[in-house]
Amino acid sequence: MLTFELSNTIFLLVNSAWGVIRYEIVLWNKTTRLTLTARDLFNELSRSVKPVSPLPFVMDLSAKYPQYAQLKDNVPMQQDAEECWTRVLETLSQTLTSNSTMPVKEIFGIDLVCSVHCAETGEESLEEESVYSVKCDPLYNVNLLEGLNLGLKSKVERVSPKLGHNTVYDKESRINGLPRYLTVHFARFILDKEKNIKEKSLQKVEYPFELDVYELCSDELQKKLESCRQMSRYKLLAVLSHIGTCPNSGHYIAWVKQESTGQWFSFDDHVVTPVSHEEITKLSGGGDGHMAYICMYKACL
Numbered sequence: 133m134l135t136f137e138l139s140n141t142i143f144l145l146v147n148s149a150w151g152v153i154r155y156e157i158v159l160w161n162k163t164t165r166l167t168l169t170a171r172d173l174f175n176e177l178s179r180s181v182k183p184v185s186p187l188p189f190v191m192d193l194s195a196k197y198p199q200y201a202q203l204k205d206n207v208p209m210q211q212d213a214e215e216c217w218t219r220v221l222e223t224l225s226q227t228l229t230s231n232s233t234m235p236v237k238e239i240f241g242i243d244l245v246c247s248v249h250c251a252e253t254g255e256e257s258l259e260e261e262s263v264y265s266v267k268c269d270p271l272y273n274v275n276l277l278e279g280l281n282l283g284l285k286s287k288v289e290r291v292s293p294k295l296g297h298n299t300v301y302d303k304e305s306r307i308n309g310l311p312r313y314l315t316v317h318f319a320r321f322i323l324d325k326e327k328n329i330k331e332k333s334l335q336k337v338e339y340p341f342e343l344d345v346y347e348l349c350s351d352e353l354q355k356k357l358e359s360c361r362q363m364s365r366y367k368l369l370a371v372l373s374h375i376g377t378c379p380n381s382g383h384y385i386a387w388v389k390q391e392s393t394g395q396w397f398s399f400d401d402h403v404v405t406p407v408s409h410e411e412i413t414k415l416s417g418g419g420d421g422h423m424a425y426i427c428m429y430k431a432c433l
Contacts, residue, residue, distance in 0.1 A: 243309025336418030
């Protein structure tokens with residue numbers, strides 16, 4: 133069911149930084165219906181010891197983004213969790229913004245500086261952008277840092293002013309501003325252009341419980357971090373795993389660490405179960421079981 137799959141996804145938000153975002157929602161009057169429904173849902177989740185239905189939130193999400201109202205065989209279609217996560221953060225960001233502060237961006241936003249080069253014309257440029265997750269490319273058996281380095285490199289097609297038509301540019305990004313909560317997206321679903329379907333990469337990607345992103349940062353940011361290297365270090369707080377062959381099928385489970393005790397729990401629809409540290413390490417992939425699709429890290433400082 134879409135409602136339970138979305139509830140597993142948003143549990144990442146509930147258990148990571150919702151306390152901060154909830155405070156911001158109280159402060160601002162410029163709110164959307166979806167933001168208010170999110171506030172009510174997360175408040176209920178915080179208070180209740182019983183399963184909570186996310187149906188009002190799902191209905192408002194579907195109203196704002198009709199994609200989430202799509203049906204297949206009269207059943208709500210499962211949607212891509214990372215895309216949904218980004219949509220929710222974008223909505224909250226637009227709502228909780230004033231001339232002086234952008235709390236959602238400060239909590240989750242990752243500033244990038246991008247070097248763009250066209251081999252055909254020699255054109256070069258530096259660009260800046262802000263995203264809510266960094267991509268780990270799992271095309272090969274890699275560790276997380278190697279996958280993130282691969283994910284920060286891409287090819288983009290755009291119009292060349294010199295040529296007057298589309299051509300391919302090489303784009304290499306580095307992190308130029310770190311968030312309090314770092315979202316890592318394992319880009320396991322790869323488009324097969326001939327079949328026009330997304331196929332899932334099952335490659336194993338080992339991810340650490342403590343992550344240092346210093347080597348992913350721009351030269352400018354690295355210089356700032358030299359006096360306090362702890363600022364580039366993060367600890368694993370939550371994992372969203374997926375089982376299945378494509379993003380629109382299968383099943384998601386949220387795995388969340390209780391910071392006060394260090395105990396991990398799995399949130400499988402309405403079933404909450406304590407799990408061991410070792411079970412979290414088994415989500416790195418390499419087989420056909422549950423594997424990490426999103427990892428949430430929290431800054432050590």
